[in-house]
Amino acid sequence: MAEKRRSGGGTVMPDSKSVKSESDKEFLSQAGVGVLLRDALLKLVEARSEDPIGFLAEHFSNLASESESGPVGGGGGDGGEPQENTVEEQQQLSRALWHLSLAHHSQRSAFNNNIRLAYDLLTQCGSIQRVPGGVQGRIYTEMLQCLCSEGGLSGTTAAPLLRRIRCHDYEAVPFELFRQGVQTCTAFADYIRKSQCLYAAVASRPERPAERSLCRAVLATLEEALDTSHGADSARFLEASAKISPAKLAQAMADVRGAGEQQEGPTMDAREFEDAAAALFIARVRVVI
Amino acid sequence: MTGNPVDCTVKSTVALQIGDVVSDSFRPGVYITDVVFGEPVNIQEISFKNSYTAFLTVRVLRKEAGSEDGSTKWVTCVRNHCLMANPHTEEGSQDYFSIYRQQMLTQPDNVTTVRLIQRQPSSVWLNFNIEEIKIYPLVHEDSERDVPSWLSTITPVEEPLDLNGLPDPDEVSSSIQQMWALTEIMQSSQTSASIGRFDVDGSYDINLLSYT
Numbered sequence: 001m002a003e004k005r006r007s008g009g010g011t012v013m014p015d016s017k018s019v020k021s022e023s024d025k026e027f028l029s030q031a032g033v034g035v036l037l038r039d040a041l042l043k044l045v046e047a048r049s050e051d052p053i054g055f056l057a058e059h060f061s062n063l064a065s066e067s068e069s070g071p072v073g074g075g076g077g078d079g080g081e082p083q084e085n086t087v088e089e090q091q092q093l094s095r096a097l098w099h100l101s102l103a104h105h106s107q108r109s110a111f112n113n114n115i116r117l118a119y120d121l122l123t124q125c126g127s128i129q130r131v132p133g134g135v136q137g138r139i140y141t142e143m144l145q146c147l148c149s150e151g152g153l154s155g156t157t158a159a160p161l162l163r164r165i166r167c168h169d170y171e172a173v174p175f176e177l178f179r180q181g182v183q184t185c186t187a188f189a190d191y192i193r194k195s196q197c198l199y200a201a202v203a204s205r206p207e208r209p210a211e212r213s214l215c216r217a218v219l220a221t222l223e224e225a226l227d228t229s230h231g232a233d234s235a236r237f238l239e240a241s242a243k244i245s246p247a248k249l250a251q252a253m254a255d256v257r258g259a260g261e262q263q264e265g266p267t268m269d270a271r272e273f274e275d276a277a278a279a280l281f282i283a284r285v286r287v288v289i
Numbered sequence: 290m291t292g293n294p295v296d297c298t299v300k301s302t303v304a305l306q307i308g309d310v311v312s313d314s315f316r317p318g319v320y321i322t323d324v325v326f327g328e329p330v331n332i333q334e335i336s337f338k339n340s341y342t343a344f345l346t347v348r349v350l351r352k353e354a355g356s357e358d359g360s361t362k363w364v365t366c367v368r369n370h371c372l373m374a375n376p377h378t379e380e381g382s383q384d385y386f387s388i389y390r391q392q393m394l395t396q397p398d399n400v401t402t403v404r405l406i407q408r409q410p411s412s413v414w415l416n417f418n419i420e421e422i423k424i425y426p427l428v429h430e431d432s433e434r435d436v437p438s439w440l441s442t443i444t445p446v447e448e449p450l451d452l453n454g455l456p457d458p459d460e461v462s463s464s465i466q467q468m469w470a471l472t473e474i475m476q477s478s479q480t481s482a483s484i485g486r487f488d489v490d491g492s493y494d495i496n497l498l499s500y501t
Contacts, residue, residue, distance in 0.1 A: 105474075167484060176482035187475045191468055198464035204456040214456065222465050226472055235437075237473075242439045244465045250458035257455055281472055286479045289486050 036063075046110050047102040062095050092125035093139065097146055105186040115179050118143075134174045137167035144185055151189025157278055161188055164287050177288065184285055188278075195277035199270050209267040216268075217256045219276055221249060226280065294423040297403075298325045302418065318410055324403040324422060331427040332397035336387040341417035342407040343376035344369045347388065350402040351395075361401065366393035369408075376411035390427070398427075 028034060040059055049055040096118035103110035122135045122143065144165065148158035165181050167173055173181075202218055203210035225240040242248070304317035320342075329352050347367040353360045367388055373381040390397060403424065409417040 168486075171484050171486065173484065174482060176480050177484060180478055180480055180482065183478045184475050187471045187478075191471045194464055194468045194471065198461065198468065201460040201464055202456050204454075218461060218465065222468060225465075225469050239437065239439045240469060241466070244462060244469060246458040246462040249462045249465070250455070253455050253458065253461075277468070281468075281475070284472060284476055289483050 043102065046107075049102075058098060062098065065091060066095070089125050089139065092121050093143060093146070096121045096143065097150065100147065100182060100186075101150065105183055105190075111183075112179070115182055116175075118182075119175055119178050132172065134172035135178055136169070137171035137173060138169040140173045140178065140181065141166045141169075144181055147182065147185040148189065151186065151192075153189055153192055157192060157274065158185075158188075160278070160282050161185070161285060164282065164285050167288060181288075188281060191281050192274060192278060195274055196270070198277070199273045202273075209269045210273070212266040212268040213256045214253055215273050215276075217252045218249070219273075219280070221252055222277075223280055226284065293425075295326060295330050295426050297327075297422075297424055299323075299422055300325065316412070316415070318408060320407045320418065322405045322407070322419065322422070324405070324424065326401055326403075326424075329399040329401055330424070332390060332400055332403075332424055333427040334387055334389050334425040335403070336385065336421075336423045336425070337405075337419045338385050338421040339372050339381065339383060339419055341373070341382045341414045342409055342419050343371070343373045343411065343417075344408040345372055345419070346370070346406040346408075347393070348404045348406065349395075349397050349400045350404070351397070352399040352401060363404075364395045366395055366397055368394070376409060377413050382414075 040056060043059060044052055044055060047055060099114045099118045099121070102114050105111050119135065122139055125139070141162070144162060145158070148162065149155075161184070165184060167177075198218070199210060199215075200206070202214050221244055225243040228236050228240045228243070230236070231239070300323040303321045305319040305321060306315065306317045332349070335347065345367065346365065346369055348363050348365050350361050350363055353362055370388065372384070372386060405419065405422070407417065407419055
């Protein structure tokens with residue numbers, strides 16, 4: 001009896017299961033979910049964020065808003081209200097910034113891909129007059145400001161850099177310039193962080209500021225290394241790295257210390273050190289013309 | 290390593306013959322070629338192309354060191370150097386040869402003239418000669434390349450520096466290296482892309498302006 005029932009149950013179940021599985025597979029392939037999930041997982045692996053669930057949530061919400069604003073965005077371009085456009089603009093901007101935050105600038109190919117995505121996003125958005133040939137200058141400048149603040153730079157630190165690379169509102173920014181600007185801002189954010197570490201190392205005592213002469217000596221070696229300009233790249237790198245080796249730095253610092261006594265001389269605070277270091281970087285940024 | 294040959298004048302070959310050169314029909318067996326320099330040379334190498342010469346003797350006219358100008362002396366550097374193993378056969382008859390400083394009997398320094406004495410005892414060949422004579426001077430090895438100044442300062446100083454109270458140079462160096470690298474990255478990503486802010490469109494072309 002039990003066997004009969006079991007076999008009866010056994011014969012019924014595979015049928016319904018196979019029917020179900022076919023429709024399952026069909027359903028998944030029709031919706032294109034496989035591709036969707038694969039893309040999401042690839043992006044997650046690329047970004048390697050600490051909060052995978054939050055990352056996936058943002059990714060899918062971005063996708064959803066993109067797909068729904070796609071057909072709408074074309075209609076809103078001509079004769080739409082300025083308010084709507086600004087909101088849409090802000091959305092596009094935040095989406096572009098999210099893309100740019102996925103990969104660090106040292107992961108070259110991933111970073112370049114993200115820049116491309118952000119550029120495409122930003123060329124589509126804009127106010128009523130869409131600028132052909134690139135991203136609108138106003139949006140570009142705003143994006144750079146957001147990048148700098150996201151990178152932890154204060155307004156005053158980033159201001160000299162932005163003055164060099166900003167664009168006027170009416171100008172169209174081509175892709176090469178866009179990429180260059182983004183790379184410069186991200187590299188600058190890292191640079192300022194490193195300069196803060198450097199100040200902490202030179203100060204060597206967290207509660208007191210660093211000695212001015214030591215700071216000056218350290219910044220002078222960096223400037224000297226940056227100034228090696230002649231020769232082929234490999235020769236230049238070798239020469240510059242010889243100038244900033246630990247031995248050379250120890251020598252420079254000992255020379256400065258040897259000149260004075262062990263007593264406290266004038267000090268330099270963190271703000272001034274950061275500004276001096278930033279000046280070295282910004283002086284080598286090409287002005288946009 | 291041999292560098293460039295020295296500029297020299299090769300005088301026309303003189304035949305050593307008994308009797309009158311013009312009337313006698315005997316072919317000479319010895320030819321002499323002189324090579325003269327503008328200023329004294331230290332010879333590293335003599336290279337030439339042989340043309341049926343069997344034996345070669347090289348004599349140099351050397352300025353004597355330590356004596357006043359004008360005092361010169363002939364010395365033999367290479368005596369009866371064999372160019373053709375068998376003077377009657379072809380072997381070595383058209384080869385290129387080099388005679389080096391190390392093969393010579395005396396040091397060919399401060400040389401003003403080189404005399405090449407060619408002998409061909411065989412009567413098989415109508416004529417014999419040596420051609421394309423090049424003389425290379427002695428080059429000092431250390432003057433060839435300059436060592437960059439930074440290379441010589443790489444090895445660390447032996448005496449230990451007084452690092453009392455100074456910040457750790459390794460930490461400082463690593464931060465500076467990263468800052469330098471970031472600046473280099475930024476500089477290398479700079480392209481010549483421009484927005485064309487100051488570009489002027491074609492209607493202000495100089496040629497067109499001149500017609501107004």
